[in-house]
Amino acid sequence: MTTHTTASTPEARELVLTMDGQEVSFSVGETLYQVSQRLRTEVPTLCYDDRLDPFGGCRLCVVEVEGQRNPVASCTTQALPGMVVHTRSERVERHRKTLLELVVSENPEARIDPLRGHASQELHHLRERYGVTGERMQGRKSGHSRPDDDNPFIARDYDQCISCYRCVRVCAEREGDYAISVKGRGFATQITVEFDGHLRDSACTFCGQCVQTCPTGALADRKALRAEARPEPIVATRSICPYCGVGCSVDLLSKGDRLVGIRPAMDGPANLGALCVKGQFAFDWVQSEDRLTTPLVRGKDGQLHPATWDEALDRAAAGFAKARDEHGQHGTYAIASGRAPHESAYAIQKFIRVSYGSNYIDNCSRA
Numbered sequence: 139m140t141t142h143t144t145a146s147t148p149e150a151r152e153l154v155l156t157m158d159g160q161e162v163s164f165s166v167g168e169t170l171y172q173v174s175q176r177l178r179t180e181v182p183t184l185c186y187d188d189r190l191d192p193f194g195g196c197r198l199c200v201v202e203v204e205g206q207r208n209p210v211a212s213c214t215t216q217a218l219p220g221m222v223v224h225t226r227s228e229r230v231e232r233h234r235k236t237l238l239e240l241v242v243s244e245n246p247e248a249r250i251d252p253l254r255g256h257a258s259q260e261l262h263h264l265r266e267r268y269g270v271t272g273e274r275m276q277g278r279k280s281g282h283s284r285p286d287d288d289n290p291f292i293a294r295d296y297d298q299c300i301s302c303y304r305c306v307r308v309c310a311e312r313e314g315d316y317a318i319s320v321k322g323r324g325f326a327t328q329i330t331v332e333f334d335g336h337l338r339d340s341a342c343t344f345c346g347q348c349v350q351t352c353p354t355g356a357l358a359d360r361k362a363l364r365a366e367a368r369p370e371p372i373v374a375t376r377s378i379c380p381y382c383g384v385g386c387s388v389d390l391l392s393k394g395d396r397l398v399g400i401r402p403a404m405d406g407p408a409n410l411g412a413l414c415v416k417g418q419f420a421f422d423w424v425q426s427e428d429r430l431t432t433p434l435v436r437g438k439d440g441q442l443h444p445a446t447w448d449e450a451l452d453r454a455a456a457g458f459a460k461a462r463d464e465h466g467q468h469g470t471y472a473i474a475s476g477r478a479p480h481e482s483a484y485a486i487q488k489f490i491r492v493s494y495g496s497n498y499i500d501n502c503s504r505a
Contacts, residue, residue, distance in 0.1 A: 152219065153165065153166065153217075153219050154219060154220075155173070155217055155218065155219065155220065155221035155222070155223060156221070156222045156223065157170075157173060157174065157177060157179070157223045157224075157225065158177075158179060158223070158224060158225055158226065160177065162176070162177060164217045167216065168216070168217050169192060169212060169213055169214065169215060169216055169217065170201055170203075170210075170212035170213075170215050170216075170217055170221075170223055171183070171186065171192075171199050171212035171213040171215075172217075173217050174201075174212060174225055179225050179226075180226075181199050181201065181212055181225050182198045182199065182234060182238075182264055182267070183196060183198050183199040183213060184196040184198055184241065184260060184261060184264070184300065184302050184353050185213075185302040185303065185304060186199065186213050187257075187304055187307075187308065187351050189308070189311075189312060189351075189410060189411060190304065190307045190308060190311050190312070190351075191307070191311060192213040192214045193213070193214075193302075193303065193307065194211040194213055194214040195301075195302060195303060196237070196241070196300075196302055197211055197237055198234050198237055198238065198264070199211055199212045199213050200212065200230060200233055200234065201215075201223050201224060201225045201230060202223065202224040202225075202227050202229060202230055203215070203221055203222070203223055203224075204221075204222040204223075204224075205222075209229070209230055209233055212225070234268065235268045235270065238264055238265070238268050238270045239270050239272065239274050239275050240275055241261070241300050242261070242265055242270050242271070242272035243272045243274075243275040243276060243277065244279045244280060244281075244299075244300060245261060245272065245298055245300060245354055249262060250262055250298070250354065250355035251355070251363065251366050252372060253358075253359060253362040253363050253365065253366055253372065253391070253398065253399060254293075254349075254352075254355035254358035254359060254362070254363065255349045255350050255351075255352055255355060255357065255358060255359055255401075256349075256350040256351075256401050256402075256404065256411075257304075257350060257351055257352060257353045258352060258353070258354065258355035258358070260353035260354070261300070261353050261354045278325045279297075279325070280299075280301065280322075280324070280325045280326065280327045280328070281296040281297065281299040281301070281327065281328055281329065281356075282296055282297065282328070283295045283296045283297045284296065284336075286336075287336045287337055287338075288336075289336065289337045289338050289344070289360075290360060290361065290419075291344045291346070291359075291360055291361060291415070291418075291419050292337060292342075292344065292346070292348070292349055292357055292358070292359070292360060293357070293358040293359075293360045293363065294329075294337075294356075294357060295355065295356050295357070295358060296328065296329060296356055297356075298354045298355055298356040299329055299354065299356040300353075300354055300356075301320070301327050301329070302353060302354075303320065304348075304351045304352060304353065305318050305329060305348035305351060305352055305357055306318045306319060306320055306329065308347045308348055308351045309342075309347065309348055312347055312411075312412060313343070313345050313347055313412070315341050315342065315343055315345075316341065317331055317332075317337075317340045317341040317342040317343070318330070318331060318342070318348060319331070319332070321334070329356075343414075343415060344415040344418075344419065345412065345413060345414055345415060345418070346359065346402070346413060346415070346418040346419070347402075347411070347412060347413075350401060350402060350404075350411060351411075359399055359401075359418075361399060361419055361421075361422075362391060362398055362399030364398070365393050365396065365398035365399070368393045368394065368396070368398070370393040370394040371393070372391055372392075372393060372398075373391070373392045373393070374389040374390065374391055374401075375389065375390045375392065376388075376389055376390075376403065377389075377390050378480065379400075379413065379417040380476050380477065380478070380479070380480065380483075380503060381414070381416045381417055381420070381476045381503055382414075382476070382503045383503055384408050384409065385408045386402065386403075386406055386408050386409035386412070386413055386417055387402070387403035387405070387406025387407070387408065387409060388400050388401065388402060388403055388406070388413065388417065388418075389401045389402075389403055396425065397421055397424050397425060399421075400413075400417065400418050400419070400421055401413075401418070402417070402418065423477060432444050432445075433445050433446070433447055433449070433450030434450070435449060435450055435453050458470065458493070462493075462494060467494045467495050467496050468494075468496055468498060470490070470494055470496070470498065471498040471499075471500075472486050472487075472489070472490045472498065472499045472500070473499075473500050473501065473502060474486045474487070474499070474500070474501040474502070474503075475501075475502060476501065476502050476503035483501055486499065487499045
């Protein structure tokens with residue numbers, strides 16, 4: 139049964155095409171891929187990231203348009219009124235499978251750990267969908283890994299690279315760093331940084347966006363991969379990064395009772411998949427062995443000694459009361475830590491405003 143998608147204005151209602159037998163309206167400037175996404179049609183792609191300008195490099199998103207001699211890349215082809223489009227014809231699927239076999243022939247590992255990055259499973263899922271193993275087409279391979287780059291955040295495993303250029307484009311278009319580029323052509327193609335050096339010596343700010351957009355895991359979260367051998371399943375918990383006032387949405391990755399990684403939320407209203415180096419990689423303190431496990435109070439000898447919670451709280455309360463009596467309501471100024479939970483930040487500001495009648499409260503995340 140054919141359904142009709144209506145638009146809100148007479149002008150929009152005139153822009154109609156047919157996709158897989160269904161009439162659908164579209165807006166000026168929309169591509170065929172964007173229309174297919176609204177229809178929840180499974181058009182595959184490897185070079186596409188909806189945060190980036192369309193690239194049309196992998197050609198997996200090709201569709202048939204009646205009247206066109208050859209399939210066209212749906213991510214770069216604008217929708218036009220009256221088009222008749224087929225996204226899953228036998229010819230298109232055969233074309234996609236051949237392209238995928240070429241891609242997979244350069245990507246030896248069939249299984250990539252999901253800890254590598256947000257998009258790291260895209261090629262793996264397409265291999266399973268089309269039943270492609272990479273054995274049909276063998277030969278030379280492009281790209282070589284950089285195990286000599288010993289930065290603590292990003293692994294550069296270019297043996298898994300398929301030259302989709304998403305890392306290069308996200309670094310330029312989203313972050314504005316232009317730290318990553320491409321050298322060579324054909325089988326000599328290599329993702330690199332200036333002077334073919336290390337990330338630490340480049341313009342890289344270790345924001346990690348290249349890691350999260352890579353569809354093969356060629357660029358990987360090195361800190362998360364420390365937990366690769368842990369047997370527990372990966373659990374993602376949505377939260378807000380506490381390090382500054384932007385309020386970036388993050389997914390906290392845990393295995394068992396351990397925090398193993400942090401990812402930016404692609405649908406986060408404040409960040410849309412972006413994070414800074416602190417928000418993504420600075421979490422080791424959560425499980426640091428140097429963290430206190432019992433309260434400490436200072437004795438008459440000037441040294442800190444273990445105490446009960448009641449002893450510590452009584453000592454703290456006496457100190458706050460003494461400061462207020464000797465120096466007045468503005469004698470105490472509180473600064474909350476960006477590493478503390480949001481509930482703690484709320485509690486400390488409530489304590490200062492209620493107990494002292496003062497607004498002398500700040501947070502290091504504001505800087």
